[in-house]
Amino acid sequence: xxxxxxxxxNAHRNTTEVAHLVQRPEREARNAHRGAVVWLTGLSGAGKSxxxxxxxxxxxxxxxxxxxxxxxxxxxxxxxxxxxxxxDRDENLRRVAELAALFADAGFIVISAFISPLATERxxxxxxxxxxxxxxxxxxxxxxxxxxxxxxxxxxxxRNEIADFTGISSPFEAPAAPDLVVxxxxxxxxxxxxxxxxxxxxxxxx
Amino acid sequence: xxxxxxxxxNAHRNTTEVAHLVQRPEREARNAHRGAVVWLTGLSGAGKSxxxxxxxxxxxxxxxxxxxxxxxxxxxxxxxxxxxxxxDRDENLRRVAELAALFADAGFIVISAFISPLATERxxxxxxxxxxxxxxxxxxxxxxxxxxxxxxxxxxxxRNEIADFTGISSPFEAPAAPDLVVxxxxxxxxxxxxxxxxxxxxxxxx
Numbered sequence: 001x002x003x004x005x006x007x008x009x010n011a012h013r014n015t016t017e018v019a020h021l022v023q024r025p026e027r028e029a030r031n032a033h034r035g036a037v038v039w040l041t042g043l044s045g046a047g048k049s050x051x052x053x054x055x056x057x058x059x060x061x062x063x064x065x066x067x068x069x070x071x072x073x074x075x076x077x078x079x080x081x082x083x084x085x086x087x088d089r090d091e092n093l094r095r096v097a098e099l100a101a102l103f104a105d106a107g108f109i110v111i112s113a114f115i116s117p118l119a120t121e122r123x124x125x126x127x128x129x130x131x132x133x134x135x136x137x138x139x140x141x142x143x144x145x146x147x148x149x150x151x152x153x154x155x156x157x158x159r160n161e162i163a164d165f166t167g168i169s170s171p172f173e174a175p176a177a178p179d180l181v182v183x184x185x186x187x188x189x190x191x192x193x194x195x196x197x198x199x200x201x202x203x204x205x206x
Numbered sequence: 207x208x209x210x211x212x213x214x215x216n217a218h219r220n221t222t223e224v225a226h227l228v229q230r231p232e233r234e235a236r237n238a239h240r241g242a243v244v245w246l247t248g249l250s251g252a253g254k255s256x257x258x259x260x261x262x263x264x265x266x267x268x269x270x271x272x273x274x275x276x277x278x279x280x281x282x283x284x285x286x287x288x289x290x291x292x293x294d295r296d297e298n299l300r301r302v303a304e305l306a307a308l309f310a311d312a313g314f315i316v317i318s319a320f321i322s323p324l325a326t327e328r329x330x331x332x333x334x335x336x337x338x339x340x341x342x343x344x345x346x347x348x349x350x351x352x353x354x355x356x357x358x359x360x361x362x363x364x365r366n367e368i369a370d371f372t373g374i375s376s377p378f379e380a381p382a383a384p385d386l387v388v389x390x391x392x393x394x395x396x397x398x399x400x401x402x403x404x405x406x407x408x409x410x411x412x
Contacts, residue, residue, distance in 0.1 A: 018255035020274060021263040049224035057227040067312045068226060077334065078304040098284040099305065106273045106314065128283065 027107035031065050033204040035104035037129045038196075041116045041175060042138035043167050044153055045145035047184040047192065051138055052113035054193035059109055059200065067103055069096055070113040086164050090121060097125035104129045109204060117172045134203060136196065137178040140185050142167045233313035237271050239410040241310035243335045244402070247322045247381060248344035249373050250359055251351035253390040253398065257344055258319035260399035265315055265406065273309055275302055276319040292370050296327060303331035310335045315410060323378045340409060342402065343384040346391050348373045 028034050038055075040048045052068045059066035075082075078095055082088040093116055100110040116122055126133040145167065146154040157165035164170040180199050182192050234240050244261075246254045258274045265272035281288075284301055288294040299322055306316040322328055332339040351373065352360040363371035370376040386405050388398050 018259050018276075018278075020278070021259045022266045022272075026266070053224050053227045060228045060232070066228075070224075072226070073308060073311070077307065078301060080304075081300075094287075095284060095301075098286075099308070101283065102275075102279060102305070103309075103312070105279070106309070108312065 024105055024107065028206060031107045032206065033064055033109070034132055034206060035107045035129075036109045036132040036134065036200070036204055037100045037104050037125065038109060038111045038134050038136060038200060039100070039116065039122060039125050040111065040113050040136050040138050041122060041178075043140065043142060043145045043172055044115060044165075045148045045150055046138045046140045047182075047189070048113040048115075048138045050189050051182065051184070051192050051196060052111045054189060055111055055196050055200070058193055058197045062197075062201075064109055064204070065107055066109040066111060068111045068113060069099060069103070074099070084164070086170065089164075090118070093121045094124065097121075097128045100125065101128035104132065109200060115166050115172070117166045117170065119173045119176070122175065132203060134179040134199075135175055136199075137175045137181045138192075139174075139181050139183050144185055230311055230313065234412060237313045238412065239270055239315070240338055240412060241313045241335075242315045242338040242340065242406070242410055243306045243310050243331065244315060244317045244340050244342060244406060245306070245322070245328060245331050246317065246319050246342050246344050247328060247384075249346065249348060249351045249378055250321060250371075251354045251356055252344045252346045253395070254319040254321075254344045256395050257388065257390070257398050257402060258317045260395060261317055261402050261406070264399055264403045268403075268407075270315055270410070271313055272315040272317060274317045274319060275305060275309070280305070290370070292376065295370075296324070299327045300330065303327075303334045306331065307334035310338065315406060321372050321378070323372045323376065325379045325382070328381065338409060340385040340405075341381055342405075343381045343387045344398075345380075345387050345389050350391055 024035060040052060042048050049070055052070060056066045056068045074096055078099065079092045082092050093114060096112055096114060100112050103110045122135055149155055153162060153165065154168065156162050157168040166172050182195055184192055187195060230241060246258060248254050255276055258276060262272045262274045280302055284305065285298045288298050299320060302318055302320060306318050309316045328341055355361055359368060359371065360374065362368050363374040372378050388401055390398055393401060
């Protein structure tokens, strides 16, 4: 994660030298919008998944090409070999960053919904698709998230049944300069989605 | 790779339980074709990359949504942490299989262009998107591939400068029952592409 984009010594070995014949601008022209990475970050219970799903639906209904990356489709597949240690979560986010960049290259508006607690993780994700990357802080206070506790995880973390739980026993580095804050204490699910969709629509014009 | 789809003991921990609101059938209806994984397998020099690129172009020109996964966009990113040992190549292919399944879920015709020498690797890839997976043997004899040697790799492998080189010092398990064989000794690049596109068009009808 922190090492940038390392190439193994023999990386040239099996890598293709045949040029891709369809590039992103052509895909974007067909889709009538740019590819983008919309990277949600926030505490467990802040509302990232709900916001991601509603936003994907709203963008699809508006004729956009959008795809959500979340624990559901990444953790059971690409990252099924990883656990939840700090190192494994970091590697998971490295992979999500690469995955998001590929989908954006293919013309999608990617919405990633992971806590992504560390500034270095989010900076790495931005570095993989710098031309149209957006760091969105889905914000609610720890107290509110803990009171919501939709999966009962905070309760288990307080009982020390979960190690390295973000906000309790592992840090959350709130974004210093997010591209957008969506405050889910002030906005309901519908309002939060409207806010994010309005923001995205301003970023994806050709 | 061989372990199916293992879930770590605490896999439930961070995984989303919010349902995705846009499913594949809606994406396929909009694209007017099904998502699919077209998995090319064959020796180095058999012509996988050239075939993949031409096919992507032809499908795009026909209004399809297609995307190539190859060393160029996978090895420099998602698998940049991996080398070329047998174990690392196996892990690379596991990730490509998962990546291909995600792109197919998003409605794309994915064309993956990796040697993928082992039957177990290809069987795993199929298991990740069984509903519309196609194993394509891009076939040319070892002697012909070695004579072509577009990257000079066979020459280096014969000098023992490359370990575990498929066909020389590492096995290639030719598909026992491929969905299609594209013989690049008998067909030129244009003919090979035409053959594969014609095959794909028969697989992606709604």
